[in-house]
Amino acid sequence: MTHHSAGAPLESPSGDRTFFGHPRGLATLFFTEMWERFSYYGMRALLVLFMTAPIAVANPGLGYGAAKAGAVYGLYTSMVYLLALPGGWVADNLWGQRRAVFVGGCIIALGHFTMAGPLLGFPETPTFFAGLMFIVIGTGLLKPNVSTMVGDLYPSAEAVSDDEEAHLRAEQYGARRDAGFSIFYMGINLGAILGPFVCGTLGENVQWHWGFSAAGFGMILGLIQYKAGDKYLGRVGYLPESELAAAPQKGRIFYFVAGIVAAIAALFAFLAIGGTIDVTLEGFATWLGYGILLLTILFFTYLIMSAMWAAGLLAVFVALVIGLVPSLGTTVGGRYAIAAVLGLFIVMNVGFLAAGGEKVTTTKKRLMVIFWLFLLAAVFWSGFEQAGSSMNLFARDLTDRVFFGWEMPTTWLQNVNPIFIVILAPVFGWLWTWLAQRDANPSIPLKFGLGLVGLAAGFFVISWGAAQATVENPVTPAWLVVTYFLHTCGELALSPVGLSSMTKLAPKGRVGQMMGVWFIAAALGNLIAGLVAGRIETLPPDQLFQTVALIAGGAGVVALLVSRPVRRLMAGIE
Numbered sequence: 001m002t003h004h005s006a007g008a009p010l011e012s013p014s015g016d017r018t019f020f021g022h023p024r025g026l027a028t029l030f031f032t033e034m035w036e037r038f039s040y041y042g043m044r045a046l047l048v049l050f051m052t053a054p055i056a057v058a059n060p061g062l063g064y065g066a067a068k069a070g071a072v073y074g075l076y077t078s079m080v081y082l083l084a085l086p087g088g089w090v091a092d093n094l095w096g097q098r099r100a101v102f103v104g105g106c107i108i109a110l111g112h113f114t115m116a117g118p119l120l121g122f123p124e125t126p127t128f129f130a131g132l133m134f135i136v137i138g139t140g141l142l143k144p145n146v147s148t149m150v151g152d153l154y155p156s157a158e159a160v161s162d163d164e165e166a167h168l169r170a171e172q173y174g175a176r177r178d179a180g181f182s183i184f185y186m187g188i189n190l191g192a193i194l195g196p197f198v199c200g201t202l203g204e205n206v207q208w209h210w211g212f213s214a215a216g217f218g219m220i221l222g223l224i225q226y227k228a229g230d231k232y233l234g235r236v237g238y239l240p241e242s243e244l245a246a247a248p249q250k251g252r253i254f255y256f257v258a259g260i261v262a263a264i265a266a267l268f269a270f271l272a273i274g275g276t277i278d279v280t281l282e283g284f285a286t287w288l289g290y291g292i293l294l295l296t297i298l299f300f301t302y303l304i305m306s307a308m309w310a311a312g313l314l315a316v317f318v319a320l321v322i323g324l325v326p327s328l329g330t331t332v333g334g335r336y337a338i339a340a341v342l343g344l345f346i347v348m349n350v351g352f353l354a355a356g357g358e359k360v361t362t363t364k365k366r367l368m369v370i371f372w373l374f375l376l377a378a379v380f381w382s383g384f385e386q387a388g389s390s391m392n393l394f395a396r397d398l399t400d401r402v403f404f405g406w407e408m409p410t411t412w413l414q415n416v417n418p419i420f421i422v423i424l425a426p427v428f429g430w431l432w433t434w435l436a437q438r439d440a441n442p443s444i445p446l447k448f449g450l451g452l453v454g455l456a457a458g459f460f461v462i463s464w465g466a467a468q469a470t471v472e473n474p475v476t477p478a479w480l481v482v483t484y485f486l487h488t489c490g491e492l493a494l495s496p497v498g499l500s501s502m503t504k505l506a507p508k509g510r511v512g513q514m515m516g517v518w519f520i521a522a523a524l525g526n527l528i529a530g531l532v533a534g535r536i537e538t539l540p541p542d543q544l545f546q547t548v549a550l551i552a553g554g555a556g557v558v559a560l561l562v563s564r565p566v567r568r569l570m571a572g573i574e
């Protein structure tokens with residue numbers, strides 16, 4: 001029995017008690033993440049619109065076609081997730097989360113102000129791509145580590161002494177951690193709502209680069225309050241003493257490897273821009289996607305079977321590329337090659353289960369489930385992230401945004417999803433609890449299937465609306481609002497259980513790697529989203545959205561049909 005009354009607020013690690021019964025440091029991290037998401041979603045809402053805006057107008061853009069703009073969008077959003085992996089490593093091994101978040105925020109602000117460079121007379125294209133690069137690096141440092149710090153505000157029972165009172169208090173903190181994260185996620189959505197309103201309005205109605213500047217100033221505000229609230233974080237976010245001795249040696253190795261990677265990337269970019277290497281942004285993005293999927297397949301083949309099987313699959317891919325590319329071209333040939341390797345990997349796993357029977361370990365069964373969820377998540381995000389690309393173009397070109405003579409900025413429709421998240425998240429939380437009390441809570445694989453079905457339903461709605469839309473007779477925004485409502489329902493079914501499922505199913509000692517798999521699924525999905533959005537140049541919008549609906553719906557139906565056998569492979573994990 002605890003010595004504290006039920007209504008007493010819990011002390012934070014820093015001894016402060018003022019933030020709704022939660023550690024005061026939560027407020028510091030809440031507003032840091034809110035302003036970071038303000039800057040991210042504010043710029044994201046403008047990105048494709050700016051790239052596709054004509055050059056010879058009052059508010060000129062880059063004049064890109066949808067295919068090139070989609071490729072840039074996909075590369076940018078996917079790299080944000082990919083760099084979260086080294087960003088987390090840097091914090092854990094070199095800097096600590098406290099420093100990584102601050103440095104990341106500074107680099108993000110630098111990126112936004114670099115994108116606004118033409119306001120001061122700097123050239124357009126170099127500042128645009130340099131700014132995107134800075135934002136990617138900064139977000140990779142900030143995003144994974146600010147969430148880690150939120151969790152560290154609440155000590156676990158294992159992290160404290162054997163003192164009974166301390167142990168009980170730690171259990172109280174553990175019980176409140178979920179509530180703390182709920183408050184934190186409200187900050188994410190608040191930033192996602194405010195960013196498109198402020199940055200979008202300035203970018204569309206004044207000048208694109210003022211919108212980018214506003215995103216940078218938002219990040220600066222986040223950094224100011226982060227440093228002002230530093231005292232409320234106690235020792236949270238500092239590098240553990242056990243890592244201090246090894247940090248210099250690890251740092252030398254990391255900076256050396258990072259320097260080599262940067263040099264190779266710079267050389268590749270120089271040769272591509274100069275025409276020495278014949279590669280387009282679309283082609284590069286496509287093959288990056290093939291590479292991400294191939295490496296993930298090989299990684300799971302190694303874990304489930306052996307290195308020899310992984311080497312065999314790699315040899316099959318190389319042989320198929322050599323055989324198919326000369327006759328079909330690099331893009332189509334690579335697509336058939338990666339599809340064949342993926343199909344072969346799935347067949348191998350089914351055969352492995354059938355032949356091994358009860359001898360197949362629980363760990364390997366759960367790894368198969370993780371890979372299945374990885375595929376479903378990649379499909380989901382490839383459709384969901386059309387919001388910032390093809391659906392953003394649909395909102396601009398084929399949606400009637402004029403109300404009583406006033407034209408609503410296109411970017412304001414980007415707010416619909418986070419607004420629905422704020423409204424519906426408590427509803428879904430109550431629903432899952434209500435179902436669990438009746439022993440009817442859907443399993444993780446079933447929720448993934450429901451999420452994909454919700455996504456598909458939204459795309460069927462918008463394809464119906466797009467079939468009626470023309471430039472001369474645009475359709476009401478209600479089509480997009482209903483679509484975003486269905487997409488939000490799908491997101492709330494799939495996304496909250498995604499990362500937690502990776503940690504639950506991960507083998508001992510590989511939790512961090514499986515969390516990385518979730519980020520890679522998001523990266524792959526975002527990359528595919530950008531490439532799919534580029535098809536709006538050659539496909540009518542209704543056909544594009546219908547194609548996405550069929551793919552997402554097909555994946556969702558398959559996920560629902562196999563949810564029971566997949567659940568059995570989870571071996572008791574719920």
